[in-house]
Amino acid sequence: MKNTYNLKSMLSAILIIMCCNLFSQTDSTDLTDMSLEDLLDVRVTTASKISQEAKKAPAQIIVITEEQIRVRGYRSLLDVLTDLPDIKVDNKAYGMNYNTFTVRGMQGQEKFIIMLDGMRISGPANETMPIIENYPVNLAKQIEVVYGPASALYGADAVSGVINIITKKTELKTLKAEASAQAGDNGLYNGTLFASSKLSEETILTLSGQYFFDQGVNLPKIFGKEDTLWNMDSHKTGTFNTAYGPMTPSKKVNSKYEAPLMAYNIYAGLITGDFKFTVFRNYSKNSSALENNPNNAVHNKDVFYGRSINAVEAQYSKTSDKITSISSITASDYRTDPLTNYRNVYNNLEGGYKYSYSTKVKIEQQIEWRVNSKLNLVSGALFENFFVMPEGTDLQDPVRDNKVLTGTMAGSASYYRPNGIEATFFSVHYNNSGVYSQLQYTPNKKLAFTLGGRYDYNTRYGSTLNPRVGMVASLSKSTTFKFLSGTSYLAPTPGTAYSYYGSFSTSDSGKTYQSYFMHLPNPNLEPMHVYNAEFSLQQRFLKRFQVQLTGYTTLYTNIIELASDAETTKLYNGKFMGYDVDYIEVYVNVNKQQNTGGSLRMEYSQPLKKGRLDVYGTVSYVDGKVQVTDLDDGGDNREVSEIDFISPFMFKGGTDLILDKFSFSARCIVSGKQRIYTDDEATQKRQTIDGYTVVNASIGYKIGKVSLFVNVSNLLNSHYKNVSYSMNLSDPNTPLFRGNWQDPLRINGGIKITL
Template sequence: MRKWIVTFFLLAASMAWAQDDSELRQIYMQAEEEYTIGHFDASIRLLNENIAGFDGALKTSAYRLLSLCYLGKDHVQDAEKYASLLLKEDPYYSTSIHDPLRFADMIERLKRGEEATITTASQQAESIEEAPVPVTLITEEMIKASGARNLKEALLAFVPGMTDIESNEEMNIAMRGIYSSGQEKILIMLNGHRLNSYSTNTSRPDFSISLDKVKQIEVLRGPASSLYGGVALTAVVNIITHTGYEINGAEVKIGVGNYGQVKSSFLFGKQYLDWNIMGWASVYNSSGEKVNVPVEEQMGVLPVPGDIIIGGFNKKPSFDVGLNLGWKDFSLLYNTNFSKTVAPYSMSYFFAPYSYDRYRTFQGNAPGFAKLSHHLNASIEKQWERFQMNAGFILDMENQSRYQIAGDTVPDVGYNMFFPVGTNDTIISTKGAFQYHNWQETTWGGFLKGNYQYNLSENHKGTISAGLQFDRFHLSDSYYVEGDNFDRVLVTYDDKKNLYVGSEISVSAYAQVKHQWKDFLILNAGLRYDYKKRRNNQVIQEYSPRLALILIQPKWNLKFSYAKSFVDAPYFYRNNTLDTTTGGENLLSEYLHSYQLTFVANDWFKDLNFDINCFYNKATDFIVPDGLVYTNAGRLENIGCELSSSYSFRRFKGWFNLTWQYVLSSDKYNVKGHDVYNVPTISSNLILMYEIFRNFNVHTHLNVLSDQTSLYEIPDEQGNMFSEELGIPARAVWDVGIDYKFNRFNVEFNINNLLNKTYEQGGSSIAPIRQRGLWYMLTLSYKFNN
């Protein structure tokens, strides 16, 4: 009997809720009809009387309709008020072809000005001017104007302070002179979900992250551990995807280019009532550019004749597949992606060309660093009058493998000894020697965060934010293989030369207050506490504070901020018996203290926006190699200034950025004088776009870098390290492109390195590596509208 009573009440409650929802939807449709026939006041009355009951997509639509009604009455100030509320509700709202041009222009103007455009800086919707740290916002239009093919190219084009770094096995970036062997200092997120590996802290900005799905990219320049914990050491990159409403149909894209480039993508989106669905799929394959490197020009210990492959992504192509699903207050994100870069040279100090196609595959992977990732984020968000709460569950699974080549022909120099049976059965490999390491990891967890808006008086208002997060990381499997003759496995290790299997638990909590005095001064202060229990039961505790003061004026603002960030030593470094990456459990966190002073101007001069940021960084306890052992011994103290600007006039748009960096002091960090090795003192980018006639654009990107110094470092015949400095000349690389839209078709043609400039770039490899020459791609897309 009790069961039937409970069932009855649940059924009655659901029917009542459905009825209320249906009635509210009917009221909105009635208001829309009144607007259509020009009864603006009647529509406004219906919406205002019921606005408190609207929720989710219905509330966004109500704000839009109110703004349209006031535009119809020519009450621009009221129209902007409701357009601002719309942007607060949905910071990534985009207009459609059905919106009046006046409304669309107003939305775009508000976005460019002082209304809500980002959520990454403070975990709440706010304008760029209100953000407590310098922010770079990269829009879909900017990506197209730069001709960027992947995330790395987009970031290097628009984010001051970011410069190219070569690591032989994967794409890498330095931020203000700070980098590691892989990209493990910058947090990369997809709609707020972490993409960095939990075992290595790395996330590669390559073709595993498709740009076709991107609406905008929000980049926080500087430490952000106060909100995001570890990995957010030098910057945060948050990739925001389109919504189903914005796409409203499907798009198919196919591209071909030189050096075996083939690209295809599919984008789908639709909103129906309270459902919003968006999906994407992208595949990229490249044979790569083959370049002959004469023996006398090679830097490794064993020079051999042959070709290197530049920009190769093949055997198993890179792909990015995902789904965004929204229903009322519930949202679901799923993403799976894969990439494997072809390493131009063989491993470590061998550093020579090798026959990539002759070596066997493991799990379908040819030589290179491969990473297959799965990401799931399910959350529910509730909004009350002043309180907003978000709770969710995350799941990340990764399969990584590092497949390295010693060389096609390897003389007996003691580097290539294998022990198939034991130490008394030594084989000296002299042909097709390789090693393959594979590991698998799983991380699951949950989060709870919320924002409370308070209004103490007319002159004092703000937001209090807080959050909790729990993560459990588990490395479930790892094995290591050595072999020769291109395909013969000599020995498989399950314990020695391997990663330890184990689990780690992380718990964190943060709190932040954003207080505004009148309309001219904002205080943004936050603190995060991170607790980690390592595999060996060692406990790590970190505190990450942030403080910012922002002075806001009608056409400019000034902000000063201090922040401390950290990144814990990667699990990969702390829990392995690999000869080249020992360091053990004694490795601790790395730290960065940063002070920044930023001046931002909007329309100070007509149609010109710019910001100037000066920073002081003090990085300590960097993990650096001391022979074959890693220690927390590195230190870097540097300053710099960054300028970024944008200009728009009729059919012309342009973006420019310039960065200057200067090292004050360092210890056990790759520095020569006042410069970091492989990082230019001055770097700049100029991107221009001009609409020749309707829907036909030409664009160009010029990247100019000052000269660099690279360090060439290998062991001599006695095994001692031998170092030599190599100068890399200043360079200018020029990209051009066109795009033309005709009805539902769109054609793009991009040429990278138009002048076929020959240059090299250094980084974590033992010597600089030749970069790609002239590459081009022709892309055709077709849009299916509903």
């Protein structure tokens, strides 16, 4: 296994180097004027909420351009983040959100914000969303990825970073339109449509849409011989040999393995004079049995988790000589598909439906004051109103979400109680008010200072103050040093604080009920606090080659962890809804974590006679410690463990070639040992699964207004796993997988028409 791993790493590096050497010999006597500085110093808005060159932004920021999206064959935001440094992506990890993202050693996509032209399109109440084709890139002019805490400007949840998709728009009176159709093996289909038209001198209308469906690879067929947990006999016989004994569900089970993935997104934007209107909707659906092996869950296409987001924004902006005013109102909602359901060992494989819902309305006023050529001030105030109905226990039937919500707890119907136990639906209504200000002072061309902060008051958990200070120093024409330090916070989501699950059973035909386990709400959760310091040193050579060294250290406190209610909060005293519960689990604030890491990134750009060659690569490192307090022992037992969901060392790199009508891209990811959540109590070291090497490639050719393209994922056909939640490699009778197998080599191709 180790030799194969090393061989694939060597082959990947050789492949990329050969491509570089081959095409760098192309005649370049007619070089364009494009330098690496021109390519990298694009203007960005996300880092400071104002337009500025990327090199002058105080935070570490990476910009993915429209051309890179095309050449690399990116289909969604998932593809973009997979190739970015300091980000580990684990797909097929969890039924509730499909994948998970670990940024600088902190796991969870609820810890960064996704925006579209500055409008938030991640969960309104910070629900954890999968990132697949529900987040588009076909409409992007560029994608700005800001690393590190950003609560000083963006408030709660901007802990690991901020991602802003900047849409492209036509500046011509003629229609700009693009349409693409894509198909691949194992039933993969993807279609996009983009259109932008300048209706008048002051009015631009932009529309975009995408639909994606993937029937998926037959994982049991491919990996069944390597992994006995992929045994599908239970689906054929109807009897499941679960971790808790044989179970034969009464509901029908299809013998065929099915785990399709589906997503779509719709966007409309209208700019007319000083007004801008934006509408966005997305939906995604995936198997809800991803983490459970086939003996402990039903892997059929009707067992899925679906969710959607709708967002609308109206904005008015006015610019004078020194002042720009931006007024906006935004409304968004999140909704779990009422047909969302689980069929696993925890509900006797009979199934249980889920539902949750949230809305948010935000009013914001921002003022940018350009005092003079050296001084710039951005200030703003906002008010947010939230209504959230978090996910509750398994329901016997789907809710009718256009009616007053009612439901029965799954499996609770009995002889004396034929209608079962009525489910409880918790709801939370709260407000958040905030003010922020940031001053940027540039005393000369070589120095720039940033000082800012934000104060928020939330009716759920009180007030927070998050300052930040930064400096950008141009040590020479080719050398730039950045430093940024600040704090951030992660609000306890209503889903974390108020969701509940578990079930009741009866031994006397419904006269009495009891439960052996319930996870119940803790409304007293407090925010997680983050303290961060980072630097970067960027050095350019001969306008073609750049090296950037980045380092950071981050302290997280008040991390939320599971604990016994009886030993900690004592909110329930062993009862829920009047029934006895043997063990009640709640979330509490207890742990703290220290992460330290950095990356070394190298980029080379060579203009060619009719194109350009770009080569890039990043080696990243992260590690740290978690102080775990065992509250079940009265809080006296404090242990120090390794951080999880990371590969301490990772390499990501590739090469992009544009040569007249032809384009080619090859990208490589090399991951070391992957740490999982479970640790060894004796050594305090996390269990690990093997690392991997993956190469992805894209080829394109333009014929007039028509482009043909082919994308190959996992070119080396590596058989590898990603990390999932709650895995325990030492459990011989686990209901989960010991690592989630990823897709083997896959090929897709398509056509794109541009008008």
